[in-house]
Amino acid sequence: MDKYYIKICDSTNDTAKFFIDSGVKIPFVVISEEQTKGRGQQGRKWISQKGGLYSSFVLEKIDSKKALTVGAVASYRTLVKFLPVKVRFPNDLLVGRKKIAGVLVEQTSGATIIGIGINVNQQEFPEVIKEVATSLFLETGLLYSLQEIADILINEIERLQNLDYERVFQEYYKLVSLRGRCFLHFKDGREVVCEIKDIDKDLNLSTTAGNFNFGEVVWIEWVQ
């Protein structure tokens, strides 16, 4: 896929949309060193200071489930080369209880954008996310080549996008953490305490409190 490297932008997902509208050939990836309006899931901000890797992969339109699982597996396989990480359903990458990477999938009429933010060389985070965010540097005390990490991530996305969804889901299923009691936080503000029993190919969670779809669950908080 074609690669576009930029120094700074609002959001690589928005730059990707602009490129799509301008007729740039799909597939491609936009990678930025910094974002001024980085976006996270559920309309949240994604704080995007220098040191992180901010990327948006634009693929021919695929289903959101495939896009989410491709993003999660690719991020996992990239990070696990450097330290142990976990996938929290549906697509957060954690070290312990802290978030090290996240995936934001957005659909346009003709393309799918998989936005991936990986915290790499950040040495500190603003107060608001200090307790919940971490980076490769903060975990290992080492600085990393953003280009090397980008290359691994690009290879993984290229490999996974060519697989059919069954195969991607098989890989995802082996990685996603299911064990233990958790709070499910729902889009409508509800919280439910339960244990996850399983996840199916439609990303439905079967839990001790009932069945829920990935579209309803905003995030999972594990109970000690």
Ligand code: BTN
């Ligand atoms: C999340 O909330 O976990 C998703 C975070 C996704 C952040 C990435 S950084 C690159 C791309 N551009 C954005 O504005 N967001 C995504």
